[in-house]
Amino acid sequence: MPRPSPDKTMSLRExxxxxxxxxxxxxxxxxxxxxxxxxxxxxxxxxxxxxTVVRMTADIVVDQMLAGGCVRKLVSSFVGNSSxxxxxxxxxxxxxxxxxxxxxxxxxxxxxxxxxxxxAQRLPFYPLRSYAGSDLxxxxxxxxxVTSPYDDGEQxxxxxxxxxxxxxxxxxxxxxxGNTQIWGLTGVQAEAVYAARKAVVVVxxxxxxxxxxxxxNRTVVPSHAVDAVVEVPRGAHPSFAQGYYDRDNAFYRAWSxxxxxxxxxxxxxxxWVHGTTDHAEYVAKLGDEFWAGLAVGEALSExxxxxxxx
Amino acid sequence: MTLSSASSARSTSSEVLSVxxxxxxxxxxxxxxxxxxxxxAASLAHLTVAPDLEIVYESGVCGAHPSHLPETxxxxxxxxxxxxxxxxxxxxxxxLQGGHIDVGFLGAAQIDRWGNLNSSVIxxxxxxxxxxxxxxGAMEVMADSREVFVVMRRHDRRSFVDxxxxxxxxxxDRALADGVRPSGLGVTKVITELGLLARGGxxxxxxxxxxxxxxxxxxxxxxxxxxxxxxxxxxxxxxxSEAELRLLREDVDPERVYLR
Numbered sequence: 001m002p003r004p005s006p007d008k009t010m011s012l013r014e015x016x017x018x019x020x021x022x023x024x025x026x027x028x029x030x031x032x033x034x035x036x037x038x039x040x041x042x043x044x045x046x047x048x049x050x051x052t053v054v055r056m057t058a059d060i061v062v063d064q065m066l067a068g069g070c071v072r073k074l075v076s077s078f079v080g081n082s083s084x085x086x087x088x089x090x091x092x093x094x095x096x097x098x099x100x101x102x103x104x105x106x107x108x109x110x111x112x113x114x115x116x117x118x119x120a121q122r123l124p125f126y127p128l129r130s131y132a133g134s135d136l137x138x139x140x141x142x143x144x145x146v147t148s149p150y151d152d153g154e155q156x157x158x159x160x161x162x163x164x165x166x167x168x169x170x171x172x173x174x175x176x177x178g179n180t181q182i183w184g185l186t187g188v189q190a191e192a193v194y195a196a197r198k199a200v201v202v203v204x205x206x207x208x209x210x211x212x213x214x215x216x217n218r219t220v221v222p223s224h225a226v227d228a229v230v231e232v233p234r235g236a237h238p239s240f241a242q243g244y245y246d247r248d249n250a251f252y253r254a255w256s257x258x259x260x261x262x263x264x265x266x267x268x269x270x271x272w273v274h275g276t277t278d279h280a281e282y283v284a285k286l287g288d289e290f291w292a293g294l295a296v297g298e299a300l301s302e303x304x305x306x307x308x309x310x
Numbered sequence: 311m312t313l314s315s316a317s318s319a320r321s322t323s324s325e326v327l328s329v330x331x332x333x334x335x336x337x338x339x340x341x342x343x344x345x346x347x348x349x350x351a352a353s354l355a356h357l358t359v360a361p362d363l364e365i366v367y368e369s370g371v372c373g374a375h376p377s378h379l380p381e382t383x384x385x386x387x388x389x390x391x392x393x394x395x396x397x398x399x400x401x402x403x404x405x406l407q408g409g410h411i412d413v414g415f416l417g418a419a420q421i422d423r424w425g426n427l428n429s430s431v432i433x434x435x436x437x438x439x440x441x442x443x444x445x446x447g448a449m450e451v452m453a454d455s456r457e458v459f460v461v462m463r464r465h466d467r468r469s470f471v472d473x474x475x476x477x478x479x480x481x482x483d484r485a486l487a488d489g490v491r492p493s494g495l496g497v498t499k500v501i502t503e504l505g506l507l508a509r510g511g512x513x514x515x516x517x518x519x520x521x522x523x524x525x526x527x528x529x530x531x532x533x534x535x536x537x538x539x540x541x542x543x544x545x546x547x548x549x550x551s552e553a554e555l556r557l558l559r560e561d562v563d564p565e566r567v568y569l570r
Contacts (some may be wrong), residue, residue, distance in 0.1 A: 031398060032384030034371055056398075057446075078444030082382055083345060094441045106430070108449040111366075117399060123428050129407055129493065130449045131486025133426075135477045139435045145489075155489045184389045188398040196502040240386055249381050299390045 005177030005209050008229045012279065015200045015228040016042045016256040019166045020051075027054040027164035027196060028061065031187035032082065033242060036170040037061045038235030038279040039202050044068035045273060054164055056112045056188065060238065060255050066102070067265050068273070073103035075162075076113045081259075084252040088259030106140055111159045113188055118161035119195030125158040132157060167196035170236045171213070171220070172244065174203045178226025181218040183301075184242030193221050200228045202235050204244050215304075234283045234291070245294040321550050323503055324521065324569050325558055327461055328354060329550040331415075331501045334459060335360045338412045342366050342451055345383050346568050348415035349462045353562045354554065366405060368447050379567050402447065406454045409493065414455030416448050416479065416497075420471045421460060423515045423536045425497025427452065427479040433566040435476055445478050452479040457498040465502035471535040482512040504530050506547060520545045 010018070020026055021041055028036050040061040043051070050072040055062055058076040065071050067089040074090075081087050093102035107115065115124035127146065137143040137157070148154040169189045174180040180201045182189065193199040201221065206229060212219060234241075236246035238255075259265050276282045283291075321329075324347060331351035335341060343352045343365050356363045366372050369384040380388050389395055396405065405411065418427035419442055429448055433439030452458055461562035462469055477484065481496030495511040505521035512552025517539040518530050523546055531538050550558075563569045 032382060071538075076444070078443050078446040091441050095438055106444055108445040109398070109447040110407065111452045113398050113402055128450075129490075130453050132453070132488045132490030132492070133477070133480030133486075134449060135435070136430075136445070136449075154491070157490075170496070183385070185371075185395060186385055186397045190397070191399060242386055242389055246386055247382065247384075253349065296386065 005175050005179070005223065006122065007176045008178050008223070008226060009176050009206060010228050012038060012042045012202065012230045012231060012232055012235075013046075015230050016048075017044055018044075018196050019200050020048055021047055021165070023050045024048075024165040025052040025054060025163075027162070027167040028167055029055065029167065029187060029189050029192040030236070030239065030264065031057060031185060033185035033187065033240060034170040034172075034182065034236050035061055035239035036058070036129040036168045036202055037104075037239065038232045038236060038282075039168045039170070039200065040065050041273045041279065041282070043070055044269070047235050054162060056109055057082075058251065059087070062257070063089045063259050064273070066090055066093055066268065067172055067259070067269055071102070073105065075107070075112075076106040077107045077109045077181060079104075081255050082252050084249075085256030086260070087263070088256070089265060089268075092262070105142065106136060107143070108136070110164075111143070113191065115159050115162040116181075116188055116191035116195045118159070119163050120191050123161060125160055125200045127158045128219065130157065162195050164192070164196040166198040166200060167192045167199045168202065169193060169221070170202045170241070172203065172241055173205050173207045174201055174229050175212045175223070175224075176229060177207045177209075177223035178221070178229045179212045179219050179223045179228065181212060181215070182220040183218060190220050193225050197225045200230065201226050202232050204229045204233055204241050206231045206237070208266065232279050235279055237283075237286075240249075243296065243299075246296050248294060256297050258272060318415075321555060322569060324350070325550055325555060326409070327351075327463065327501055327503070328558060328569075329554045330506060330547060331459060331461055333359060335363060335413060338363060340364050340366060340410055340412045341367070342406065342411045342414040342455060344368065344415060344417075345380060345385075346522055348459075350558065350562055351382070351415075351461070351570055354558055358554065359487060359563060366401075366411065368401070369412050370398060370401040372396065372405070379563055379565065381567065402450055405446070406450050409454065409456075411451070411455040412449035412457070414458045416451055416458055416460050417462070418460065418479070419555070420469055420474050421462065421497070421500065422471055422474050424483050425481040425500070425509060425516060426474055426477050427458070427460070427497075428474040428476050430476045430478045432475055437475065448479045451560070452481065452496065453485070453492065453494065455494050457495045459499045459501065460497050462500060462502045465504040465530070466533045466543075469534040470533065487510060504533060508541075515539055515547050517541050518544065520547045522547050
């Protein structure tokens with residue numbers, strides 16, 4: 001008889017209340033795919049303050065959290081609305097300190113990846129072949145150099161480890177214990193989870209243990225690294241979940257206009273975040289016709305044979 | 311000055327830039343490209359001068375076989391049917407830093423004569439006039455690709471500057487000055503609305519090597535923020551051929567998503 005998994009499931013409201021506190025360092029990862037938007041919205045609804053948000057590609061959800069007044073400091077390697085334009089609130093904060101300044105710690109993509117790798121492995125730093133000759137080390141004292149102790153005595157740049165208080169990721173599915181399966185772009189999610197003290201996994205669906213165990217190689221984050229499992233269908237909108245729904249490119253294009261006008265942005269937050277009790281209401285408010293426009297067809301993988309002892 | 315008036319009334323600026331960039335990919339095997347003109351150029355090159363070309367996307371996709379033209383580097387159509395999808399540590403660590411990319415494509419707000427790029431800020435970093443998206447993976451593309459091609463839609467003194475407001479992605483000369491041995495050549499080609507600039511590697515400035523038909527050396531000089539060197543064997547760029555335009559319009563981007 002297979003052992004049943006412990007149950008770490010809870011509502012998103014409970015998970016954010018339990019694992020995200022004022023002043024925390026919160027990593028939200030998902031590289032253009034599976035962006036944990038629903039979690040960001042719940043953080044705004046619960047009025048968290050003074051957060052340090054860590055996210056490689058600080059895009060729409062970060063702009064919304066900035067506008068929601070949740071963020072004191074941002075750690076990121078790309079601050080733009082994908083290739084669809086600008087982040088209005090982020091630019092107001094950085095360019096005009098409006099309504100208040102934003103502390104900004106800037107790295108390159110691989111610099112952020114190496115920070116997660118160092119954090120996940122309890123290393124004091126991680127070396128990489130970037131930054132030599134860049135102006136970035138001059139404005140970011142966290143980027144330093146070491147000399148190789150080996151024969152060539154090569155000088156190389158290093159970045160410090162990241163240890164978020166909590167990492168939140170979105171995934172296609174998990175079992176109740178938190179064995180989390182992702183396919184398509186897997187990004188830096190596993191590293192971000194292992195670097196953190198606590199981890200919350202938001203999924204499209206919670207599945208039976210047997211579903212996960214039928215394909216263990218698809219588990220990107222095992223349950224021992226997960227503290228809470230939350231089922232929130234369509235929780236990655238306007239980004240996408242491979243095999244579940246497509247990216248809402250129209251919303252990405254619209255965001256530059258919405259966020260450019262502070263009043264429009266506040267009205268958007270009032271209607272879609274503060275004006276909805278949870279993500280299910282946000283999803284329902286968008287309507288069936290809208291979701292039909294993001295529906296995807298089937299493209300199944302060929303099953304593999306894991307084999308069994310005869 | 312726009313390309314449609316400068317060179318061929320038959321083709322748009324995007325088409326000309328894509329065609330010129332595609333020709334420069336002759337014989338290349340791996341290209342690291344973002345969505346937009348670089349993808350158009352690489353896709354066209356795949357059908358013309360570089361049949362073995364593989365496009366590697368920053369999202370981790372290798373060997374994509376998309377059913378539709380992707381709208382982003384992470385478009386779901388790039389994943390379905392792809393040959394491989396890698397995690398970020400594998401993509402940046404093994405593929406890029408491991409030295410598997412022949413040509414990286416980059417854009418920038420500003421470029422200087424050595425091919426150093428600014429994609430961070432206009433003005434001062436601490437209180438910028440304009441906050442730009444920042445490095446993303448550009449720094450790694452510059453440091454780790456064998457060579458880098460830059461496509462600049464605008465060729466003017468605001469973009470081609472004597473001194474960058476901020477150096478986001480440094481070329482090999484700046485890396486050397488910082489005590490680190492660079493592994494690639496840095497920027498070797500800059501494809502613009504006026505022509506083609508090129509440099510061979512460390513120690514070399516970008517030189518004007520070709521002009522679009524109807525563009526003069528004076529125009530190129532006037533629109534460049536440093537004393538632009540001109541190649542002795544300056545050539546005129548062959549306008550896009552009927553065949554190149556047909557492939558671009560009918561096979562690569564039939565819905566004209568990027569061929570605006």
